[in-house]
Amino acid sequence: MDWRKIVKVKRGVKWILLFHLFAFLPFQISAQRLLTLDSCRQMALRYNKQMGVAKVKQDVAENLRKSARTKYLPHVSAIGTYQYTSREISLLNDHQKQVLPHMGDAMVGGLQADFAQMSSHLPMENIDLMLTTMGIKLEDLKNMSDAEMQKIGGQLNGLGQGLVDALDTDTRHLFAGSVMVVQPVFMGGSIIALNKMADINEEMQDNSAEARRQATLYNTDKVYWQVVSLKHKQRLAQSFLDLVTKLSSDVNKMINEGVATRSDGLSVEVKVNEAEMTLQKVNDGLVLSKMLLCQTIGLPINEAITLADEDNENIAVVALTPELDVATAVSNRPELKMLEGGVKLTKQLTNVLKAGNLPMVALTGGYAVTNPSLVNGFQRKFQGFWNVGVLVRVPIWNWGDVMYKVRASKGATSIASLELQEAREKIELQVNQNTFRVNEANKRLTMAQTNIARADENLRTANLGFQEGVISPTTVMEAQTAWLQAQAQKIDAEIDVRLSQVDLQKSLGTLE
Numbered sequence: 001m002d003w004r005k006i007v008k009v010k011r012g013v014k015w016i017l018l019f020h021l022f023a024f025l026p027f028q029i030s031a032q033r034l035l036t037l038d039s040c041r042q043m044a045l046r047y048n049k050q051m052g053v054a055k056v057k058q059d060v061a062e063n064l065r066k067s068a069r070t071k072y073l074p075h076v077s078a079i080g081t082y083q084y085t086s087r088e089i090s091l092l093n094d095h096q097k098q099v100l101p102h103m104g105d106a107m108v109g110g111l112q113a114d115f116a117q118m119s120s121h122l123p124m125e126n127i128d129l130m131l132t133t134m135g136i137k138l139e140d141l142k143n144m145s146d147a148e149m150q151k152i153g154g155q156l157n158g159l160g161q162g163l164v165d166a167l168d169t170d171t172r173h174l175f176a177g178s179v180m181v182v183q184p185v186f187m188g189g190s191i192i193a194l195n196k197m198a199d200i201n202e203e204m205q206d207n208s209a210e211a212r213r214q215a216t217l218y219n220t221d222k223v224y225w226q227v228v229s230l231k232h233k234q235r236l237a238q239s240f241l242d243l244v245t246k247l248s249s250d251v252n253k254m255i256n257e258g259v260a261t262r263s264d265g266l267s268v269e270v271k272v273n274e275a276e277m278t279l280q281k282v283n284d285g286l287v288l289s290k291m292l293l294c295q296t297i298g299l300p301i302n303e304a305i306t307l308a309d310e311d312n313e314n315i316a317v318v319a320l321t322p323e324l325d326v327a328t329a330v331s332n333r334p335e336l337k338m339l340e341g342g343v344k345l346t347k348q349l350t351n352v353l354k355a356g357n358l359p360m361v362a363l364t365g366g367y368a369v370t371n372p373s374l375v376n377g378f379q380r381k382f383q384g385f386w387n388v389g390v391l392v393r394v395p396i397w398n399w400g401d402v403m404y405k406v407r408a409s410k411g412a413t414s415i416a417s418l419e420l421q422e423a424r425e426k427i428e429l430q431v432n433q434n435t436f437r438v439n440e441a442n443k444r445l446t447m448a449q450t451n452i453a454r455a456d457e458n459l460r461t462a463n464l465g466f467q468e469g470v471i472s473p474t475t476v477m478e479a480q481t482a483w484l485q486a487q488a489q490k491i492d493a494e495i496d497v498r499l500s501q502v503d504l505q506k507s508l509g510t511l512e
Contacts, residue, residue: 033299036308037224040297044220047298051216054209061198061205068198071191074183083174101161171372175382180366182391187362188355197348204341207334214334214511221502223293224307229495230286231310233488237279240484244271247480250466251473264473271477315494318442322435322504329431330424332509339420346413353409356402360393427507434504441500445493448486455479455486 035043045051184191248268254260291301299305309315330336365388373383395402462479465471505511 032304032306034306034308035297037221040224040293040307041217041220043297043299044216045213047296048212048216050212051209054205054212058202058205058209061202065195065198065202068191068195071184071194074181076179076181078177078179080177081175083176085172085174087172089171175371176369178366178368180364183363185361185363187360188358190352190355193348193351193355197345197352200341200344200348204338204345207337207341211334211338214506214509217511218502218506220293220296222499223289223296224309225315225495225498227286227289227293228307228309228315229491230282230289231307232315232491234279234282234286236484236487236491237275237282240480241272241275241279243480243483244268244275244477247466247473247476248272259469260473268473268477271480315491316445316497318445318497321442322438324432324435325508326428326431328510329427329508333427333507334509336420336423336427339416339423343413343416343420346409346416350406350409350413353402353405356398356405357395359395360391362391364389364391430507431504434500434507438497438500438504441493441497445490445497448490448493451486452490455483459483 248265248271251260251265251268255262255265290305294301294303294305365386367384367386369382369384371380371382373379373381375383375385459479459482462471462476466473466476502511
């Protein structure tokens with residue numbers, strides 16, 4: 001085969017490979033997820049577990065507030081009971097139970113004996129008059145046979161037995177039930193205090209959620225700008241490595257031509273090694289920072305991401321001088337609002353405890369049933385009755401228990417008030433410090449921008465002198481190092497301006 005054909009084939013394969021490479025390149029670029037600061041914030045708020053916890057706490061506080069409102073309303077309850085006792089309640093004693101079933105026999109026998117005795121002592125006329133007065137005819141009594149007398153006695157015995165049976169309560173099995181309605185009228189102010197506590201608790205949970213939201217935004221901003229800072233330092237380290245690598249190449253050529261010493265070459269090589277190590281450290285830090293950012297916003301830690309501010313030449317600009325505004329911080333900081341809520345909460349708790357020494361009034365009403373029932377004698381069936389009433393509870397003596405609890409609650413209020421005062425003082429100091437820090441960051445950025453221009457001019461002059469042979473490689477390395485430091489200081493100053501502004505917004509409670 002002709003070698004020219006072989007070259008043409010190889011060139012064709014080369015162009016095919018290049019075509020596929022550039023065709024696949026957009027897919028690799030598109031695999032990089034582009035993120036802005038706002039998108040990172042929103043993702044962090046959605047992903048943050050503590051934000052979810054704060055949301056659940058808000059729902060809990062809302063339900064507790066709704067529960068407290070029900071204390072004003074009447075409550076209905078149903079009660080049912082069954083009880084078995086070893087002995088029953090009896091209205092007749094044992095002797096009466098034995099006599100009553102035989103009272104007919106006793107009465108007939110006694111009547112016959114009394115009539116015989118009266119006949120022997122009294123005239124028949126008197127006996128007839130006495131019986132007539134009692135509604136009994138003497139002739140009917142004389143003509144009444146023993147069988148009829150026994151029949152009457154048997155009937156009387158049956159009546160006695162029926163009476164014993166009717167008075168048998170059999171209360172060993174007791175059933176009872178009731179439906180009761182209770183409407184509070186005056187509970188010593190405890191219901192009002194409980195409702196106020198529920199409202200305060202709901203406000204505190206809202207402030208807690210706001211504090212958590214601002215903390216999440218603050219942490220996200222810090223990680224975001226850390227990644228941006230390392231990305232810029234990565235490019236800076238690569239640029240510095242290119243500079244010293246070119247210098248090393250030039251020095252080696254000069255060594256070969258005999259216009260530079262081996263010591264100069266070794267010094268430059270040491271600088272090259274330092275630049276490579278610096279670049280490696282920045283690369284490692286950038287990878288770890290991106291992992292942290294991905295974990296913060298809820299992405300897989302190995303997700304390929306690109307930040308919108310990575311390629312901006314200027315990360316930040318000098319902002320206007322902030323004004324000291326402590327009043328805004330006092331009115332906006334959710335932490336202070338939570339502490340104020342704690343003070344109010346302890347005061348309402350004191351009111352709840354004070355209610356223990358005050359009378360309580362409630363209206364009651366309901367319907368009760370029992371078995372055996374008592375509304376129509378003793379009956380083995382369910383019967384009930386309606387009832388209404390007023391319940392009054394008046395504390396008389398509790399050995400100072402409520403008084404001691406009230407004192408303890410007032411002590412808790414004093415502690416909460418002192419903590420609130422201390423927090424206000426610390427926040428005032430924090431606002432002053434962060435305002436000062438913003439001003440200082442603006443000044444450092446202005447100075448860093450001035451140093452950049454000087455370092456660029458110094459490096460340009462050193463390179464020209466080195467090319468003309470009037471400046472040594474050591475001087476060029478010093479200029480390169482000064483340029484590196486100026487660039488790094490500019491990046492740090494820009495990041496410090498961003499972070500100081502975030503710190504000030506957080507201290508003012510206006511971080512959005």
